[in-house]
Amino acid sequence: MSIGRKPLAGVVALGLMVLVAWPAAADTPARPRPYVKRSPRGLVELTMGLSGGTARRTDTGRLLWKVDFYAFLGQMVLLDDGRTFILRGPWARLRAGLANLALAFWRDGRVFREYSVGDLLRDRSRIRRTVSHFFWRNNRPGPGFKAGLSADQRFYTLGLVDGTYYTFGTATGKIVKRWVRRAPPRQ
DSSP states (O other): OOOOHHHHHHHHHHHHHHHHHHHHHHTSOOOOOOEEEEOTTSSEEEEEETTEEEEEETTTOOEEEEESSOOOGGGEEEOTTSSEEEEEOOOEETTTGGGSEEEEEEETTEEEEEEEHHHHOSOGGGOEEOSSEEEOBOSOOOTTOOOEEOTTSSEEEEEBTTSEEEEEETTTOOEEEEEEOOOOOOO
């Protein structure tokens, strides 16, 4: 028994439509969801809604600050001082290019220092592109290296895909150290 040409053509056409649509569907950011996040020692609690967030002391419930934007859970780095947070930029969109936000340091609900991707990334050829955005952070920096907030919360360290690493002072948002390791292999 053989399959006629018309049904086979329909199956092939359907398969091609799925293959063409799949990358676009897989390359979209997650939908915003409300969440609650605590600072490392649990002294500050951020309640993020779809249109903004509020930070409160967990012991007294006192309002510390508000923001009128949504940030995904992984974007917010809260400090126990109740005044400071670090906002990691969202998906770096191709349209905005290197002007995308990399990091912003906030105190009392206001930004006091910010960096774009272009401010930090030295070797732009290491950027990994997708259909709609690009990756510039190194989420797997390797053994012996810890990205993120230091235990004493005085420093924040960030690794980039080109092997450049920065340590920022959380009180000032200034770069206190920059070094380069061999860039990780391209993926």
